Amino acid sequence: MFRKVLVANRGEIAVRVTRTLHEMGIGVVAVYSDVDRASLHVRMADEAERLGPAPSSESYLRIDRILEAARKHGAEAIHPGYGFLSENAEFAEACEQAGLVFIGPSPDSIRALGSKTAARENAVRAGTPVVPGTAGGVNLDEARAFGRAHGYPVLLKAVAGGGGKGMRRVDREAELESALRDASSEAERAFRNPEIYLEKWIDRPRHIEIQILGDRHGNMVHLGERECSIQRRHQKVIEESPSPLIAEHPEMREAMGAAAIAAARAAGYYNAGTVEFLVDPGRRFYFLEVNTRLQVEHPVTELVTGLDLVRLQVEIAAGARLPFRQEDITWRGSALECRVYAEDPYNNFLPYPGKITRLERPLGPGIRLDACVYEGWTVPMEYDPLLAKLVVWAGTRDDAVARMIRALNEYEVGGIRTNLGFFRQIFEDREFRAGHLHTAFIDEFFARPHQLEIPSDLAAVAALAAALESTAHTFTAAPPSGKGASRWVIAGREELLR
Amino acid sequence: MFRKVLVANRGEIAVRVTRTLHEMGIGVVAVYSDVDRASLHVRMADEAERLGPAPSSESYLRIDRILEAARKHGAEAIHPGYGFLSENAEFAEACEQAGLVFIGPSPDSIRALGSKTAARENAVRAGTPVVPGTAGGVNLDEARAFGRAHGYPVLLKAVAGGGGKGMRRVDREAELESALRDASSEAERAFRNPEIYLEKWIDRPRHIEIQILGDRHGNMVHLGERECSIQRRHQKVIEESPSPLIAEHPEMREAMGAAAIAAARAAGYYNAGTVEFLVDPGRRFYFLEVNTRLQVEHPVTELVTGLDLVRLQVEIAAGARLPFRQEDITWRGSALECRVYAEDPYNNFLPYPGKITRLERPLGPGIRLDACVYEGWTVPMEYDPLLAKLVVWAGTRDDAVARMIRALNEYEVGGIRTNLGFFRQIFEDREFRAGHLHTAFIDEFFARPHQLEIPSDLAAVAALAAALESTAHTFTAAPPSGKGASRWVIAGREELLR
Amino acid sequence: MKLNLNVNGKREEIEILTPAPACRFRLNGSSERMADVTMPEPGLYSILLDGRSYDVQVERAPQHLIVVLRGHRFEIEVEDPRRWSRQSARGSGGAVETVAAPMPGKVVRVLVAPGDAVEPGQGVLVVEAMKMQNEMKAGRAGRVISVTVREGATVTAGEVLATIGEFSG
């Protein structure tokens, strides 16, 4: 087994990977950009190396600097996490040329599956149904042609894409040009590849994905599905396992699992991967893409299967055989995950970076919190605003939803805006509780009227607290009148907070 | 189902029960003594009522005040937690007379099993093997007689006891008198019953207990065992499930489970309970006592069985039938619990109350933290010093131990002393890892030589941090020279912490 | 002591009659109430009122207090003589439309210059944070009066980036 591993990532996933490596007794080398010097993944690591300035292109995307850090610190393997270089075949190749083990699939598999269009071809060869779309990246004329042939709406996607970056729904030809331009530049920034391809729009589909795991000796299993239909801006915000649909139609798990393994085998895949499908209202599933790395939402699978996917990734990369066969995999209970973002859900989910002035975390039975935040930490504006993944497990989906609401009520993040309150609304929503999920869920949720009337006693208590706080402190608010102020503060405190 | 439940307890168990009640949509009424006004169980509750001054006898043991609070707030049931009035038959009876449901067994069962001596008789009738001991409470002469008949060492125990309170090992008759006096007064304070009985001392036994669960319709199952052999001062500090011994001898689980159910049935038991056994080096097990309430260490059972014992307790109290049969119960993986105390393990585990100035909690995969502490909270000196229960789950015992060490390394409590560092040593101990456990484990652990040599680089870093901290702040240390001081602070900061 | 509050836009008057912990107060001149108040941590209030327990978090924003309890968020302005001036200073710019940053971030593109004529919905500038781009559009037809930032500038939420006025013929 490796003695030392470099984690080529930041944020919650770098922290999560570090935890398992520590449990395995493996030394951890962290890398960081200037704005991440005091970030948790650096503080938790055994060793750390600076990559460069804040922009990803000058830090977390710098293959040369990362390999240099690995060499300098004597790391034997590299875990790429998700995002950044995790699906970059050149990086995987460079690692192996540098004599480092890349903890993930082979460069060839990444190439065969990392490009969405190549992945589609591969899936077709493997006999997996796919959504109608263009063969590859398109220019404006080709896009227009596809739109006319298949009709609108169409979906624009980055060839190199993932996580909704560079993705746009286009409802009429008039919008095609500007949408194509924006999507392309977004893709360029996110993946350094501007290519965009088109797909036929499927109305109100479910997003259901299969977790696969294979070793380097030809063994491969699936670990069941995750439903990730609750999305905003084409990005998942709530994930769960099992899927409420598949819980009702268990035969779908075997069918989709077999299709996922077939598509992965066709690309000679090993290590952990995820095969994403769209499921239409008629329960037909279509191959969407393969994520050739650990998924953000992998914890829900860990909670229902009882496996540690990062540990298995590392063991597989070290040459181990899968410690189980398909029939050994069992699923227990129900798991839900919320992606807690620094954003304002009531203002188009716009990012809201800043300093965390206060933090109350949910604890107790059935709660797992994968986070990278601490009180006093400033959320940098240069990266994805994911603060934490709040994951719960319970024996049934209903109990898991109740537990998630309880956890959300215990969770407070001060100083910035988050989507915690929005999640509470979603979990209270009748449609969500009934398991009627699809990728347009959030848009339709906002379309429905929500008058949350606030109990009058809460307003009274809030007013009282504000009055006490302001009387105890306001005088300090005025910066100049320092000396006099402080006396006032003490007076105020003594008067109102004896 | 109940609309509102009063939790007649404090600390982590009141918080833990509150969480499940909230998940069940049940309103929670907290009760508190003056020193607990700002404690977490009060802050988390929907409603709260003061009981009285700090001493338990004037607050958490005041049956009249608790029933009055329940009436005033319209609670329909009372959850007693553990300790305090949880095993007090008079309280259970008073609840029912007041028209409140007591969430636990019947007063008769508590009487039949709550008294250790009555429980022994009951066990004998049920055909469960017991440790030789006196029939009931004894005076000095009777104690001397037993000692002469069975030889030393003997064990003194409180008839009404639990949690090691009033327990003493006596090695020779000379010590008997003072030990009996101390044990008796300790029992008087803890349980308002000074009676002490004697048992033959079994050398290096394992403490293994069976969790049972029964409804009011005559159905009863066992949820497997917990091993609680790691004790200090006759009090459990580390618990786990499965027991490493029973993992090697699975047939013991059925045998002990059957014996536990037999003993409980003989007392007409229902709701959750625990039957404790001693297991001698020859793997013979002896009935020890029955705890007629939720156990501190119940989370390890919850993690391996996937059940919520508090939810089941409440449902059973509301009249529900057990939702499963014995054959439906399955066990997955391995769970460990540490009882985190405010105490100094390197000074005879003496309590160390005080104000929590800083708190870093372990998070991530497989961690459960049931706690009642927060930064800024002052641990009261009037109650048990249990701050938190750190519980981990993993697929195997080895992985669970590795995970626990990782969690302990992430856990920091500033301002007071805790046993966190001591736990790290235990989990690194070869004997513990080998599963060679018994109730004298800690004494023998301390008897073994432990020279922990500190890596020199750590000393260097510590020195550097201390130098920076002192230069940045020492000047504030001197209370009187306020004004001048602050200028110095700023100077120091600017100089060393630009 | 009497205080005028603006609670989520609604005007309230609160009178504190006795200090914490046994805090007697009167809201909007209604009958007197008693709350048991303690402050476990700075900015955190545990309040018992009519037997109910409330854990209240109070956070200070430049213009107001943010009060969070039981998952509900209140923005409360405490009116304070020394603030009146600032109060009046704020408010809508009349016929002038201000384009403000909806989030903290970085200006990556400025699409108009002072004097340009703009149509409703026309892009004015693009702010990016966390790889997410947001195009600020003109809400009305008019002429760009000012652009107060240049590309690459870091801006805070609510900061005015440009103003658009009427066509002066």
Next chain:
Amino acid sequence: MKLNLNVNGKREEIEILTPAPACRFRLNGSSERMADVTMPEPGLYSILLDGRSYDVQVERAPQHLIVVLRGHRFEIEVEDPRRWSRQSARGSGGAVETVAAPMPGKVVRVLVAPGDAVEPGQGVLVVEAMKMQNEMKAGRAGRVISVTVREGATVTAGEVLATIGEFSG
């Protein structure tokens, strides 16, 4: 700036040559080293030294600093002119045995009075905290010089409760 430290009883000398973040220092006159230091929170230091990462928690006790890193606890006294007096004031009381409280708590029983003769191991008084009683025993034969607390008193850890001296015949 040079500082004399007492690290877990061992004397160390540290010289800080340049301030954080790029902190050059010398320990016990050995060769100069460079540490990258940042302070994520008050009392918390993230230190990178020779490529290794250390998360260091520093807590202030009355007489010393408590430094915790990687699960190791250091008690460090920073020698400070203004403390010398206090330093010398402390120390053992020679032929006199002091009975000190091993933990914060409450004195529930005082078993001796000044002038009493005591045997080694004889109970002197009983301190209770969190329902746990602890009997302080005399470590030597002698005569009780003083009992500085009465029953019911609340005491802090290390507080002297009684002193025992030699038999003055």
